[in-house]
Amino acid sequence: ESLSTPSNTPETTRGMVQDPTQFDVLVMPNLYGDILSDLCAGLIGGLGVTPSGNIGANGVAIFESVHGTAPDIAGLDLANPTALLLSGVMMLRHMGLHDHAHKIQKACFDTIREKKVLTKDLGGNSKCSEFTADICRRVQDLD
Amino acid sequence: MAAHGAVLSLCRFIKPFGGGRLGNTVKVFGTTLTSHRNKSGLNGDNIPPPAKYGGRHTVTLIPGDGIGPELLNHVREVFRFSCVPVDFEVVHVNSALETDDDMNNAITAIRRNGVALKGNIETKHTLPASVKSRNNVLRTSLDLYANVMHCQSLPGVQTRHKNIDIMIIRENTEGEYSSLEHESVSGVVESLKIITRNNSLRIAEYAFQLARDKGRRRVTAVHKANIMKLGDGLFLQCCKEVASGYPDITFDSMIVDNTTMQLVSKPQQFDVMVMPNLYGNVVSNVCAGLVGGPGLVPGANYGRDYAVFETATRNTGKSIAGRNIANPTALLLASCMMLDHLELNDHATSIRNAVLTTMNETRLHTADIGGQGTTLEVVQSIMRIIQSKGQLTSEF
Numbered sequence: 001e002s003l004s005t006p007s008n009t010p011e012t013t014r015g016m017v018q019d020p021t022q023f024d025v026l027v028m029p030n031l032y033g034d035i036l037s038d039l040c041a042g043l044i045g046g047l048g049v050t051p052s053g054n055i056g057a058n059g060v061a062i063f064e065s066v067h068g069t070a071p072d073i074a075g076l077d078l079a080n081p082t083a084l085l086l087s088g089v090m091m092l093r094h095m096g097l098h099d100h101a102h103k104i105q106k107a108c109f110d111t112i113r114e115k116k117v118l119t120k121d122l123g124g125n126s127k128c129s130e131f132t133a134d135i136c137r138r139v140q141d142l143d
Numbered sequence: 144m145a146a147h148g149a150v151l152s153l154c155r156f157i158k159p160f161g162g163g164r165l166g167n168t169v170k171v172f173g174t175t176l177t178s179h180r181n182k183s184g185l186n187g188d189n190i191p192p193p194a195k196y197g198g199r200h201t202v203t204l205i206p207g208d209g210i211g212p213e214l215l216n217h218v219r220e221v222f223r224f225s226c227v228p229v230d231f232e233v234v235h236v237n238s239a240l241e242t243d244d245d246m247n248n249a250i251t252a253i254r255r256n257g258v259a260l261k262g263n264i265e266t267k268h269t270l271p272a273s274v275k276s277r278n279n280v281l282r283t284s285l286d287l288y289a290n291v292m293h294c295q296s297l298p299g300v301q302t303r304h305k306n307i308d309i310m311i312i313r314e315n316t317e318g319e320y321s322s323l324e325h326e327s328v329s330g331v332v333e334s335l336k337i338i339t340r341n342n343s344l345r346i347a348e349y350a351f352q353l354a355r356d357k358g359r360r361r362v363t364a365v366h367k368a369n370i371m372k373l374g375d376g377l378f379l380q381c382c383k384e385v386a387s388g389y390p391d392i393t394f395d396s397m398i399v400d401n402t403t404m405q406l407v408s409k410p411q412q413f414d415v416m417v418m419p420n421l422y423g424n425v426v427s428n429v430c431a432g433l434v435g436g437p438g439l440v441p442g443a444n445y446g447r448d449y450a451v452f453e454t455a456t457r458n459t460g461k462s463i464a465g466r467n468i469a470n471p472t473a474l475l476l477a478s479c480m481m482l483d484h485l486e487l488n489d490h491a492t493s494i495r496n497a498v499l500t501t502m503n504e505t506r507l508h509t510a511d512i513g514g515q516g517t518t519l520e521v522v523q524s525i526m527r528i529i530q531s532k533g534q535l536t537s538e539f
Contacts, residue, residue, distance in 0.1 A: 010428040014456060017407060017432030031367070034400045035425055042404035 013039060041066075048121045051086035053094065061094055063087040077127045080119040082108065085135070107138035200485050203252040203259035204231040208238055209459030210469040211262015217471045217522045218260065218478045224526050226535050227482065227490045232256060236277060238265040246277055250284050259451040260481055262474070263459045275322045278457060282315050285451070287444035288342060289349045290315040290423060292455040294430040294440060299503035300512055302435050309430055310415045312353065313423025314346040314378075315444060320420045338374040338419065343381035349445075350382075350417035351389045362386070364396040365418035365426060378419055403429055431456045438470025438511040441477035443484075450484050452477040463510075467517045470509040472498055475525070497528035 009032045015022060016036070020043055028036065041050040047067035054062045065083035073079055085108055092101035111117065117134045118124025204219075206212035222229055234249045253259045266276035281287070290313040296305050323335040347364075354362050364382040368375035379396055386394035397405070399422045405412065406429050418426060431440045442455030454473040463469050475498050482491035501507055501524045508514025509521060530536050 010424040011456070011458065013403065013425050014428035014432040014437065017429050018436060031421075034367075035403055038400035039403035039407060039429065042407035046404070046408065 009036070012036070016040065016043070037066075046121070047083065048080045049082045049086070051083055051088075051090050053087065053090045055094070059094075061091070063091040063094070077129055078120060079128050080121050081128055081132060082112070103139050103142050104135070107135045107142060110138055111135050199228040199230055200258070200487075201230050201232055201256045202481065202485075203249070203256045203261075204233045205236055205249055205259060205261035205264070206233065207236065207262025207459065208265040209263065209461040209464045211264075211459065211474075213465065213467075213518070214469055214471050214474045215260065215262055217518065218474055220522065221475065221494060221525060221529075222478070224536050225490060225494060225529050226537060227487065229482075229485070229487070231260075236264050238267060238277060243280075246280055250281065253281075253285060253449055253451065257449055258481060258484065259449070260474075260478055261451060261453045263453065263457040265459045265461070279320055279322065281451065282444060285446050285449045286316065287446040287449060287451055288314065288316050288345055289445045290427075290442060291353070291445060292427050292430070292440060292442045294434050294455075296434050297439060297499065297502050299499075299505065300435040300439065300508075302433065304410050304433055307410045307430070307434055309410065309413045310353065310357070310359065311423060311427055311430060312346065312350040312415065312417045313427065314342060314417075314419050315423075316420075317342050318420030336371070336374055338377050340377060340381060343378045343419075344385060347382040347385035347417060350415060351385055351392060354392050354415045355389060359392070359415045361393040361395070361414040363402075363413060363416045364394070365399050365402050365416055365422050366396060367399050367422070368396075369398060375419065382417060399425070402426065406430065406433065428456050436470070436511045437473065438509065439472050439476075441473050441480055443477070443480050450481070452481040452484075467519055468510050469518050470511050471518050471521055472502065493529055493532060493534060494525070497525040497532075500528050501525050 009028070012023075012026070013036065016039055020040070026036065037050075037052070038047075041047050044050065047065070050066065052064060052066050054064070065087050067083055070079060086105065089101045089105045089108075092098070092104070111131065111134045112122065115124070117126040117130045119126060119128060119131055204215060206215050219231060232252055234245075234252045236245045236249050249259075261281075264277040264281075266278065275283075282290075290311075292311045292313070294307060294309045294311065296302060296307045317337045317339060319334070319336045321335055321337040323337070324332055326332045350362055353359075362382075364379055366375040366379050368379045382394065382396070386392070399418070402416075402422075403425065406426070410430070410433055416426060427442075428437075431437050434440060437454060437456040437458050440455035442453055444451040444453070454477060460469055476495065479491040479495040479498070482488070482494070501521055504524065505514060507516040507521050507524055509516050509518065526536075
């Protein structure tokens with residue numbers, strides 16, 4: 001039994017900081033979700049790698065990355081596409097295209113794991129197009 | 144003893160006060176008569192230490208629920224052992240009852256003594272919505288408007304992030320904790336979040352004054368004014384107004400969700416933080432997690448006339464009560480904050496150092512910080528260290 005099982009939002013944030021692996025699925029009202037989702041994004045590497053989706057009634061959904069527009073690096077082939085790409089993967093799953101989703105996600109994770117063509121925010125100095133090309137190559141190899 | 148106390152008091156009256164402390168206080172034969180005029184800078188330091196009779200202080204002790212009672216017993220043990228001149232007036236509060244009598248008794252006792260040390264009182268979710276949380280009632284009745292938490296990395300405790308030193312000042316009386324909710328239409332609940340200019344100015348003033356007193360460089364206001372434009376907008380506006388009176392201190396603001404993200408990735412960037420009630424609760428818990436957990440961080444609630452000390456994160460720890468595994472650090476450090484408040488600084492330093500030295504022993508870490516030590520082992524180690532420093536102690 002967890003020594004200090006959280007029983008409310010503030011305790012959950014503490015639990016999240018100390019041992020996030022104790023959590024699986026969390027559901028909550030708007031404000032807490034805002035706070036907790038940013039907190040968790042911070043735990044896994046920031047908004048540059050965090051996907052998200054907004055699901056409505058009748059299956060209407062919008063998937064998006066929640067990082068900023070980064071006007072300072074726009075158009076310079078420097079941005080990290082991971083957040084938007086993984087949001088796209090969420091979208092594929094929502095549409096039932098699980099095979100494609102799995103392939104792209106695996107390729108993306110493998111590229112990041114290899115650390116050879118990372119964008120600047122992840123500690124590398126590759127371009128966005130190089131990062132993307134590596135993922136595409138892996139997807140091809142998986143076919 | 145009474146004459147001795149009186150002489151002490153008169154000596155303190157004659158001694159020059161630094162920094163406007165006790166500015167309008169007259170001490171006569173051990174009792175303190177205080178003028179409330181010209182009470183500027185509503186910092187905890189400007190509250191006069193409560194009346195001493197015979198050189199000993201009386202402090203209200205509320206054991207609370209869960210691990211509170213056992214840990215507060217350890218505090219009393221350590222105090223008795225170190226010959227700390229503090230007597231505790233114990234007031235029990237039963238969280239299961241719906242009546243307010245025991246709560247009123249506790250509040251009266253705190254009004255009488257001016258200072259309290261407490262464990263957390265459980266808030267039962269099953270009671271009707273109109274019944275306020277007991278801890279909340281305490282804070283609002285005594286107008287303990289500033290909740291102060293000092294989050295510091297402890298050298299002996301392993302954490303992901305190091306060198307954290309953040310002071311969190313949380314508005315303690317209004318905001319989302321106003322307990323004003325209604326259900327005009329069945330299935331649709333509306334909650335009122337109250338932000339007032341008065342209380343926002345007050346807490347901002349407290350934060351900046353504290354920052355100045357402690358030599359801190361930067362105050363960050365945490366808010367969600369992009370969404371709650373009027374409520375948090377007012378709070379932010381008040382902070383800006385107060386900031387203009389402290390040009391030596393840098394002021395900036397950050398939205399609460401970004402704040403939590405920054406806290407878990409780069410906590411060293413923060414210095415002093417001030418915020419409304421709910422965000423304060425969340426940020427306090429995040430910071431407590433960052434430095435090692437709720438068992439390590441003390442908290443203080445200051446009002447104009449009263450001060451109540453407790454653990455920073457208010458958990459009752461019901462599941463670990465009575466098993467000799469709870470971490471006594473937070474409450475012991477809180478009791479040291481209380482001793483500083485009572486100006487018994489030597490005792491505070493001695494106990495605090497003993498606690499921190501014990502923290503360095505991994506062998507003595509309790510379960511919440513990854514060790515297997517028992518509460519008793521920790522407390523005994525602390526007492527041994529106090530004894531070894533050569534101070535006057537009673538028998539073990």
